[in-house]
């Protein structure tokens with residue numbers, strides 16, 4: 001938990017957009033209001049999925065996520081594909097094999113059925129690919145203008161095989177940090193498909209279900225210490241959180257982090273930092289150095305892991321956790337948490 | 348590390364060797380960011396000191412302007428269109444970001460044309476675009492005003508805070524007893540519009556070197572080397588390193604647009620005060636599009652937050668570390684002064700990128 005948990009007053013009068021962007025403000029909301037009323041041993045770990053160790057003698061993972069993406073359709077996917085991938089990936093990040101999902105649809109009156117069908121069809125394709133199923137659901141319709149088009153909530157359960165134990169608490173100095181490909185594509189694909197955004201780009205979302213990839217990683221080695229789905233806040237935010245939870249220091253290298261050319265160019269133009277932009281198909285893994293090659297080989301054989309590579313390592317245990325970013329020109333700086341959503345610059 | 352960069356850094360060290368302390372000021376927020384992001388201060392020799400000037404247009408927007416814009420936003424008939432960075436700037440009481448959460452019509456746009464299109468589609472609504480920036484963005488605003496005038500789009504207004512860079516540099520040179528600037532890294536994007544000529548006075552009148560620089564680590568290092576060579580040879584001039592974009596005469600069409608729409612007037616720079624002939628105002632013919640005129644808004648003198656050193660920081664007299672509030676009560680999520688708000692503000696760049704050194 002972050003230090004803000006200690007001060008128990010929530011200072012903002014109204015909810016701001018930044019309370020939902022996964023940065024510092026979101027942390028304040030969770031720690032000061034949500035944990036205040038619901039806090040318990042499992043929830044307080046604030047991991048992608050909750051692990052219930054002894055659920056009638058089985059170890060299961062349980063997670064939920066809500067999807068409000070705007071626009072609903074974007075290059076590389078739509079809210080239907082996204083709402084299944086997101087929940088599958090949260091389960092995968094706990095080392096769990098996803099089994100079943102629930103789906104809650106909240107739809108605006110007047111929303112065209114052909115679009116709804118397209119969304120459900122895309123969701124169905126991912127379910128089929130991942131051999132999972134929606135086994136319970138709910139539908140609500142809200143009057144016109146009461147909301148924006150369609151929101152979806154999904155939850156999912158999965159099982160964790162016997163001795164699999166994937167958590168940031170297992171991260172150790174020496175661990176290599178691996179990612180399954182290039183970053184920042186989902187955030188930019190969504191941004192650039194907004195009508196107010198007048199630039200043309202070829203960037204498509206990386207939205208993908210990563211359960212098979214994770215399964216093969218864990219199958220190749222029992223030394224995958226921790227996994228994390230690098231969504232909101234990008235790889236920078238999740239690495240900072242991982243270093244805090246594991247009380248370690250991390251080093252990553254500019255020249256090893258894969259960023260596609262058009263992504264880099266658009267980021268430069270808009271004054272955005274790709275390290276902080278959302279992904280929807282990127283898993284970051286902390287792996288014991290002895291098994292790095294085995295895991296990398298397994299990843300590269302999966303269709304979502306062809307560009308897998310090592311981007312850094314855990315350097316030391318430290319109560320002053322930090323992520324150091326080593327630039328191409330040999331300098332370094334500390335990566336900082338996102339203070340609020342990244343906004344385009346002015347000139 | 349790339350070999351060409353190593354060689355460049357070595358040459359900078361050799362050239363700087365034996366020279367006394369050199370203070371190079373960059374007057375462009377994008378340079379401030381690039382210097383921080385690439386950690387350039389870590390590779391420069393001790394006697395080269397990079398200082399940041401008033402290069403972020405958001406940071407130098409006066410509190411009175413922010414308060415006026417907030418007042419406009421409080422009227423539910425008005426629709427405010429703004430670039431994102433403006434939203435969080437604290438006025439004397441609130442910010443646009445807070446007003447938006449309370450229900451005001453405030454939209455973030457990426458291009459001023461979005462605001463204009465919205466005005467055309469919603470003739471019964473009043474649209475106010477926050478026109479901000481230096482010579483880089485002023486031509487875009489000018490083009491829109493021309494269009495609004497020709498199409499008689501009378502529900503479109505701008506809240507104009509446009510400023511120009513050369514008079515600010517001259518002001519800095521005239522206060523050089525305080526900041527001791529030895530040379531300037533000139534803003535590449537601004538010069539792409541203006542050309543290098545309006546900056547000639549830096550070397551011709553004040554005898555200081557200036558280099559118009561690109562934005563990569565390599566560009567900035569090359570520009571620093573060019574400055575050092577000028578100092579060593581005692582031949583100050585205005586050189587263009589960013590020569591694949593910047594020409595001596597700039598972009599004549601953009602300049603023409605600005606000249607047709609704007610007159611030059613005095614302007615208040617937040618933290619600094621009035622700088623003569625540093626602002627752009629709409630020519631009389633276009634005054635109806637000026638929200639300040641049409642909504643009868645006034646400039647009210649509002650005091651800066653106590654203890655905030657933004658003024659000294661913008662002038663290059665102090666570094667952010669020397670402000671007592673830096674990183675304590677003033678942080679990006681709770682900014683006291685404007686330099687901490689904008690992503691290109693000096694304090695926020697230091698907070699993000701230079702902590703390693705503290």
Ligand code: SF4
Nearest residue numbers: 656657670677684694
């Ligand atoms: S640290 Fe904050 S208070 Fe101090 S000068 Fe910068 S913006 Fe102003």
